[in-house]
Structure formats: C-alpha cells, structure tokens
Amino acid sequence: MPSPFPQGSHTLIVADIPQHVHVAGTGPCCIVHSGGPGIDSGYLRMPLLEAHCTMVYLDPIGTGASGRLPTHPMGYSVDRFADQLVALLDAMAVHRPYLLGHSHGAFVVLEAALRRPDAVAGLLLYAGAASTGGGFMAAAAARIDDFVRRHRDTPDAESVRAAWNGLPAIRSDAAYTATLRGLLPAYFSNPARSAEVLAALRRRLHATFLVGDSAPFDVRDRLATLTTPTLVMAGRDDFILGPEFADRLTEHLPDARQVLFEQSGHFAHLEEPEAFAKAVLDFVASTRGDYRSESQG
Template sequence: MFNETMVRVCHDPLVMLFVASTAGPAERALLVIHGGPDWDHSYLREPLSQWGDRCRILLPDLRGCGRSTRDLSKEEYTWDAMVADLVALLDATGTSVTDVLGFSTGGLIAQRLALAAPHRIRRLVIASSSVLPVPADAFAAWQERDNRYAAGADLGPDPTGLSGPDLVRAWARTSAPVDVWRPEALPDHLQRLDAVRFSGDWADLWQAGVLPSARPENALQRLAALGIPILLLHGRYDMTFPAQLAVQTAAQIPVARAVILDEAGHMAHIDQPDQWLTALADFLH
C-alpha cells in the first residue's frame, strides 16, 4: 500500500526525509505530520491506509526522526528548519497544493507550515493538538489521569536515568494508558509503539532547556486571518491537549469546526478509527 523513498529536502547540511506515500491522485494530496517529535510516522499509517486510492498520502519522518537524517548539529534542530523541509518535500514530489493533517506536536508544526506557506494548503486538520495554549491547571484534580499514569509505570522501564531513544520509548510506553481511552485499544497502541523507530535528537535539546515551544505566537489570530478551513479533530478524553480547547478555538475562527469523538483519548485514531476517518472524509471532501 505504501511506497517508501528517501527525498532530499536540504543540501547544506544534507537532510533526507524518509517518506511513505500512496499512489493516489496527486491532485488530491494529504501531507501527514507526525508528533513526538522524536517518533516516526508509522503509528499513523492506520487507518489512513484505507485511503490509498482516495488521495496521495505523504507520511514523512521529520528531520532527526525515524529513518530520516539524524545526528545533525544542534543548531539544525529548529521548527523553522522542519517547516522548510516540508515545503521542500512538496516541491520535490510535485505537490503544488495539499491538505495537511498535523497530529499532536505535528499539529503545532502544521500551524507553522500554514503560516509560512498558506498558498500551498487547501485545508488544515489539527488532530489531537491545539491552537490555544494549554493552561497550567488544565488537568487539575482529574484523578482518572493520575491513575492511568500510575498504571503505565508497569508497561515500560523507569525513564529515570535514561536518555536518547531509550528515554523517548520509555515515555511512550509508560504513558500508553493515558494516550488511549478504551482499555481494549491499548494492545493495538502498544504494538504500534513496538514498531516505532524512536530517536532522541529533539528530546536532548528539550532536556537541555534550549528547545523553544513549537507553538506559533498569536496562532489563533494569525490562522483566522488566513481563511484556510480548519478541522479540530479530538478525542473527548485527551489527556495531553484538552478537548475543550478545540471547542473554544472553533468558536473564535469562523472557518474552523471542532469534531470531538466520544470514547477516545489522545490517540483518537486508535480508539475510534472509523469515526476518525469519517470526520476527515466529511471535511476533506
């Protein structure tokens, strides 16, 4: 279903992106930006593989992630460089205009891409992410969230003392019960985590306190001014980005809509794959 290639997106330094793509019609493209950022794209292949003949799907591993170029010098790890890579990827694949889906941290990068190259984007999906900042007390007194973090300690090694890919994998596994809402979806999520090629390039900078937030400044006002239609696709029980922020954003951007999926958490595409795809189809028709 997916073709796998390496695409050069930067010459100095040399940066190659690993890209999984479908052979759908190029005039209907969907660029999918994974989260983490120290994950790869693979956990998002399903249920998107069902759209192989509907549109051309581009699923890159971002710089420093997965099978793309890693171990760059620290100054090469910036959000602007990541956005420039994605624009270069569109150029290299002959994609003049695309729909964009950004998941989790990828949703913040997608906003940056829209602000940098609005003429390249037809519609924007911000999935399990947010436009508005997450309040410091967003999850205060949510006992269920605390219980799930405690339960996750049994699913992976203690992150204390780990670094690099080992640390990121430990974070992912110990937060697994927080990321999916339905207990019966947890085995699927853990299986996907086993296949992810985690890196630590971005986490190293974050731990050193030198990685700024990926969130664009004044994103709400700037995105509203662009007029690009936006779907805020969210699980009701997302314990990373509160679902209420999607509702608040949609109320303030005339061309935005929020779809909140019941019985779904942060990994809403795993909790409710059919509903997730239906919401995408209704928006990207």
C-alpha cells in the same frame, strides 16, 4: 492532484537533509506529519484513508529513515520542522495538497500553513493547539493523577505514574522510548477496550530524543489571517490535547469546523478508525468540487 511519487518509500534531499516519505493510496494528496517530537510516521498509517486519498507519510527529520540535523539532538523546534515541511512542498511540486498533523505534528502543519496558506487546499489539525503556554503541563499532570486514581492497583496505573515522573530525566533515545511506552495507556480513552491496539503500538514505538527551543507554542495572534479550510479533531478523553484545545483553535480560525471523537483519547485514528476516516473524507469532499466520499454517495 495525487503525489508525483509512485507508491512506496522514497528519500529526497530537502533543505540539505535526506527526507523520507512513504506514499500509499490514490486520490487527493494528503501529507501527514507525525507527533512527538521524535516519532516516525509508522503509527499514523491509515488504510481507510488510503482507499480514497494519496497519503504521503513523512518521517520528520531526526526520525525513522530521514536524516538528522548537524547539531542532533538539538535544534528541532517547531519552526525548523515547519521549514522542512515548506521545503518539501516545493520539492514535491504537488498542487495544493492537504496537510494532516497529529499532536506536535499539528503545530508543525499549522505553522507551515501560516507561512504558505495559498499552497494548501485544507488543513487537518488532529490533537493540536493554538498555544501550549500557561498551565499546559500542570493541567496534563492533573489528568495523569486522575488516570492513576481511576486505574489504581493496575499495571497501567503503575507504568503511567512511573513514566510521567521520569520525564525530566530523559536524555537518550532508549529512555524516551521506554517513557512513552509506559505512558501509552493514559493516551487511550479505555486502555482495556483497546488492549490489542495499545500492545501493538507499544511494540512498534521507537522514539528519538530531540530537543527544540524552550518557548511555548503560541500562534493565537496569527490565526485570524489563515482562511485555509480547516478541520480540527480531538478525542473527548485526550489527557494532553483534548477538547478545550480544539475549541480554542476553532474559535480563532476563520474557516474551521470541529469533530470530537467521543470514545477516543489521543489516538482517534486507532480507537475509532471508521469515524475518523469519515470525518476526514467528508472534509475533503466539502473542499473539493470534484471529489465525494463514499458516505456522500
């Protein structure tokens, strides 16, 4: 069913913290959790999905117009974000919405669904993972090195290398924002092809420095119990959460299907918006007897 909230922006108190959401579109309800952590929902606006679904974009706690934890910037673990999302599901009283999470947000919606599987009609894990342990950061660093080699002697290579090397020194919102803006080219399959989109994203990006716990995310031993229909999505050229992570999620989940976007990195909804929307709408259509995407007539 659609969100009980009308179109536009709303703030409600959830788990004693102001929770901001923006509602757009009509149709089946899909609650969207952005990544980071520390990024508000603005970059995830998806007009092609709003034409068919009621999209509820939430600003995660600590970001955008939502409130902050009393210990800010500490305490923003996946568990705490999942607590907030589960409480939001109860507060909104939406019957079995879809949950769409991007990047770190995919960890959050997956954890929330593991806790409340009967409350969710379907799960959309976009650039997510079942685990970030082992050599996660080492593998990402190797792909950064590859990006710099392929784009050597360009401003993109210089900004990406400097930003990656500066990650350990981040201690403020301003430093976090500057670092992510510098890294952005590496998140795209082809920065030159997506130059306008990348520039617009860089202009609007404002990040909040948040600190969670130090434990790697790992839910592999719990996924076999999650029978919620799931769509796993990844960009072929995503340097940090690419196809290998999508494969592992799909292998561990009992009712999962996978879509890879061949000309995308971390932001398939921006690099291939039509293909991204079709994948989501076809998934919704296949899990709802009373709904069909336009692609199915």
